Amino acid sequence: MTNVLLVQDLHFSYHDGHSALRGVSFELCEGEKVALVGPNGAGKSTLMLHLNGILTGQGDVTVGDKRIARDNLPAVRAMVGLVFQNPDDQLFSPTVFEDVAFGPLHMGLPKEVVTARVESALQAVRMSGFRDRLSHHLSVGEKKRIAIATVLSMNPQILVLDEPSAGLDPRARRTLINLLHELPITMLVSTHDMKLVEELFPRTIVMDEGMIVADGKTKEILADAKLLEAHGLEKP
Amino acid sequence: MHSDVFDRYHDTESFIHRLDPRVKVSVTVAFILSNALLPDGAWLAFGCAWLCLLFINMLSNLGIGFTFRRSFVALPFALVAITVLFSIPGKPLSTFHFLFWDLTITDMGLLRFMSILVRSWLSVQMVILLVAVARFPDIVHALEHLRVPSILTTIIAFLYRYLFVLVDEVFRLLRAREARSAAAAGARSGGSVVWRARVAGNMAGQLFLRSYERSDRVYNAMLARGYTGHLLTINPHELHRVDYVTAALAFFVILLLQLIGWL
Amino acid sequence: MHYSPAPLHIPDGFLTLVVSLICWAITIITLSMAISRTSKSLGEKQVPLMGVMAAFIFAAQMINFPVAGGTSGHLLGGALAAIMLGPWAGMLVMTAVIAVQALLFQDGGLLVMGANILNMGLITAAIGYGLYRGISGGSRIMKLIVAGVAAWLSVMAGALFTSLQLWLSGTSQLQVVIPAMLFVHALIGLGEAVVTVAALSFVLQARPDLLGENSESAKGSKGWVIAGITISLIVVSLSPFASADPDGLERVANDLGFLHAGRVAPFSIIPDYAVPFLGRTPLSTVIAGVIGLAVVGGIIALLGQGMKAKS
Numbered sequence: 096m097t098n099v100l101l102v103q104d105l106h107f108s109y110h111d112g113h114s115a116l117r118g119v120s121f122e123l124c125e126g127e128k129v130a131l132v133g134p135n136g137a138g139k140s141t142l143m144l145h146l147n148g149i150l151t152g153q154g155d156v157t158v159g160d161k162r163i164a165r166d167n168l169p170a171v172r173a174m175v176g177l178v179f180q181n182p183d184d185q186l187f188s189p190t191v192f193e194d195v196a197f198g199p200l201h202m203g204l205p206k207e208v209v210t211a212r213v214e215s216a217l218q219a220v221r222m223s224g225f226r227d228r229l230s231h232h233l234s235v236g237e238k239k240r241i242a243i244a245t246v247l248s249m250n251p252q253i254l255v256l257d258e259p260s261a262g263l264d265p266r267a268r269r270t271l272i273n274l275l276h277e278l279p280i281t282m283l284v285s286t287h288d289m290k291l292v293e294e295l296f297p298r299t300i301v302m303d304e305g306m307i308v309a310d311g312k313t314k315e316i317l318a319d320a321k322l323l324e325a326h327g328l329e330k331p
Numbered sequence: 332m333h334s335d336v337f338d339r340y341h342d343t344e345s346f347i348h349r350l351d352p353r354v355k356v357s358v359t360v361a362f363i364l365s366n367a368l369l370p371d372g373a374w375l376a377f378g379c380a381w382l383c384l385l386f387i388n389m390l391s392n393l394g395i396g397f398t399f400r401r402s403f404v405a406l407p408f409a410l411v412a413i414t415v416l417f418s419i420p421g422k423p424l425s426t427f428h429f430l431f432w433d434l435t436i437t438d439m440g441l442l443r444f445m446s447i448l449v450r451s452w453l454s455v456q457m458v459i460l461l462v463a464v465a466r467f468p469d470i471v472h473a474l475e476h477l478r479v480p481s482i483l484t485t486i487i488a489f490l491y492r493y494l495f496v497l498v499d500e501v502f503r504l505l506r507a508r509e510a511r512s513a514a515a516a517g518a519r520s521g522g523s524v525v526w527r528a529r530v531a532g533n534m535a536g537q538l539f540l541r542s543y544e545r546s547d548r549v550y551n552a553m554l555a556r557g558y559t560g561h562l563l564t565i566n567p568h569e570l571h572r573v574d575y576v577t578a579a580l581a582f583f584v585i586l587l588l589q590l591i592g593w594l
Numbered sequence: 595m596h597y598s599p600a601p602l603h604i605p606d607g608f609l610t611l612v613v614s615l616i617c618w619a620i621t622i623i624t625l626s627m628a629i630s631r632t633s634k635s636l637g638e639k640q641v642p643l644m645g646v647m648a649a650f651i652f653a654a655q656m657i658n659f660p661v662a663g664g665t666s667g668h669l670l671g672g673a674l675a676a677i678m679l680g681p682w683a684g685m686l687v688m689t690a691v692i693a694v695q696a697l698l699f700q701d702g703g704l705l706v707m708g709a710n711i712l713n714m715g716l717i718t719a720a721i722g723y724g725l726y727r728g729i730s731g732g733s734r735i736m737k738l739i740v741a742g743v744a745a746w747l748s749v750m751a752g753a754l755f756t757s758l759q760l761w762l763s764g765t766s767q768l769q770v771v772i773p774a775m776l777f778v779h780a781l782i783g784l785g786e787a788v789v790t791v792a793a794l795s796f797v798l799q800a801r802p803d804l805l806g807e808n809s810e811s812a813k814g815s816k817g818w819v820i821a822g823i824t825i826s827l828i829v830v831s832l833s834p835f836a837s838a839d840p841d842g843l844e845r846v847a848n849d850l851g852f853l854h855a856g857r858v859a860p861f862s863i864i865p866d867y868a869v870p871f872l873g874r875t876p877l878s879t880v881i882a883g884v885i886g887l888a889v890v891g892g893i894i895a896l897l898g899q900g901m902k903a904k905s
Contacts, residue, residue, distance in 0.1 A: 335750060360704060363704055365612045384835045408604070408608065411765065414770045415767075447765060449607075454703060454704070461701060462697055480625075483629070486641065487687060489644075491649075496649075497649045497653035500653070531669075532791065533792055536796025536797050536800070539797060541795075542649065548641045549642040550642045550643070
């Protein structure tokens with residue numbers, strides 16, 4: 096199994112001195128779908144921002160065969176598709192088409208390829224008819240799916256999602272679950288939704304206070320009541 | 332949804348809707364320019380211009396009275412020009428007494444005043460039409476093509492995109508203020524003007540910070556998609572023969588209007 | 595609907611083509627400088643920042659407050675934008691706001707947009723930032739007071755320039771429009787001052803780093819101070835003079851050839867002033883325009899000097 100992502104001893108502190116990551120290490124193999132859980136403030140979002148070089152800390156992050164460094168950031172960002180929590184922050188172009196085209200366009204791909212990528216990304220998230228829609232007309236669930244499409248169009252090797260099901264009604268959530276289930280791509284998803292974890296992710300990483308406190312089979316972790324309670328989690 | 336208040340686009344099917352946005356923007360500007368160039372009192376030309384407007388209204392399947400109904404937007408500004416009625420020398424039409432001034436309306440004054448109003452009224456309708464038959468993002472594309480610097484058009488595009496998000500936040504702030512704007516029996520409510528302005532200022536400051544921090548997150552989202560400082564866009568619009576022909580016809584008609592006006 | 599047209603947005607038809615074009619020239623030159631300056635100072639972050647800020651100004655203008663008897667005031671924002679984002683970025687932001695207001699709400703015309711941008715975006719930013727920058731080392735109270743004064747002056751300046759443009763176009767009579775505009779905007783300006791000070795004070799408290807030494811706000815050169823003070827002096831000296839002795843101003847303007855008693859042809863394309871000028875030469879209008887451009891050019895050159903000195 097090839098390593099798609101390798102994080103080695105990552106440390107990071109914010110400007111105000113708050114130590115957000117205190118020695119995080121783990122690896123992801125191709126095709127794995129991994130859930131990242133933990134209480135608020137554990138450092139999950141901070142960790143995710145390191146995976147495409149938006150934040151840099153001490154330690155190494157290697158994506159595929161590239162160790163993240165200043166000079167290869169654009170290439171890394173084409174390999175790691177990061178989707179934030181609030182879709183309004185992610186959909187910044189006037190139309191859906193332009194938002195989804197942004198990634199491949201900046202990769203320097205020719206116009207026809209860009210258009211083709213947009214079409215296939217929209218299809219992958221089941222939103223082919225939304226090409227010319229204006230972002231602000233969409234519902235939260237629709238926006239979240241389009242946000243995923245905006246990074247899928249770059250054909251990344253790994254998809255990193257920050258709380259994808261937060262704020263969704265049951266129907267939209269179900270649509271999202273089906274979508275994530277079908278996408279044949281390596282995934283790291285942070286979430287509070289333990290049912291989602293149980294349903295979709297065979298492997299779970301538990302974070303608390305900037306460190307990984309557990310990393311293993313979801314079944315086992317969810318059965319460990321003491322572990323769950325110690326880190327502010329509940330059984331689904 | 333209340334944010335729709337900023338959506339001026341009417342999604343009807345029509346010949347005009349299908350035209351390239353560049354044509355629509357250029358014809359609008361040319362029309363307004365033409366109005367500015369027509370001399371005072373060119374009633375025939377003004378009338379023909381209005382007929383053209385009605386014609387385009389019809390062609391857009393918006394109903395012949397579409398722009399007319401919305402055209403009185405700038406009317407209050409007419410107050411500014413009112414002095415023109417009295418200040419231009421000419422044949423006096425009527426005199427009346429206002430406070431301690433004797434004001435005489437002259438024919439030339441009336442001519443000029445009406446001409447100003449009519450020009451403004453015609454131009455405003457063209458802009459109303461423009462935003463009704465062209466989606467705003469398309470208008471922004473047209474501006475890019477017409478050589479408006481891309482940094483400005485991008486700011487405008489962002490403005491449009493985030494306006495709805497921010498307006499929702501404003502409504503929430505206003506609603507929160509409403510919910511706490513109570514009155515107690517026996518006491519005068521509302522606070523002083525200064526206090527009210529301060530509250531408004533705090534709300535503005537709150538909005539500013541939220542916007543600033545949002546822009547940080549948007550920047551991260553752009554980075555995550557490979558942004559390195561230069562914005563690229565794909566042009567989804569292509570000029571077809573019908574666009575060229577329509578534009579040529581429109582400019583020709585505008586030229587005719589000028590001839591009518593000046594001869 | 596919370597949105598209503600504000601008094602400073604001139605619609606199409608109220609300014610002559612000449613005045614419109616002169617204002618466009620000034621605006622285009624200034625904006626070109628703004629574009630090249632912001633690229634250098636704000637770097638990559640500029641675009642999302644300015645875009646969201648433009649939406650902020652637009653949205654903030656909807657936060658109104660009742661003034662008296664059913665009327666309400668609202669923020670114009672030019673001074674605030676310039677203080678928070680730096681002068682050049684502030685100008686670009688205001689330009690975007692004015693453009694969208696004109697398109698979506700027909701609040702302000704398209705042909706006259708150059709003048710509207712000049713009045714509400716450029717002059718307000720210059721005064722707002724120039725005066726604020728002048729006390730860059732001062733205490734918090736000082737900063738707030740100066741910001742308030744700057745905000746008020748910026749509105750007055752916008753009103754003054756609007757009035758002048760209307761008068762030069764033969765749309766309004768000087769002795770009526772200047773006092774009327776200035777009076778109304780003295781009140782609106784008070785609101786602007788209070789809101790600007792309150793917003794600024796809020797930000798100074800919550801995120802002082804945004805306005806500290808390393809921020810965009812502090813990076814503008816001292817040249818702005820000169821520009822801001824110059825324009826303020828012009829406003830301050832011209833306004834009472836114009837209100838109190840409009841005939842005096844008219845006489846001066848007559849000599850300069852600005853006015854033409856006929857005013858029959860509202861437009862003219864230099865140099866064909868075919869209208870009965872009653873003795874004035876066509877050349878005088880050209881000279882007037884050139885003088886105007888020279889004044890602005892002088893100010894901009896000063897800024898350029900100031901900026902070169904800084905870097």
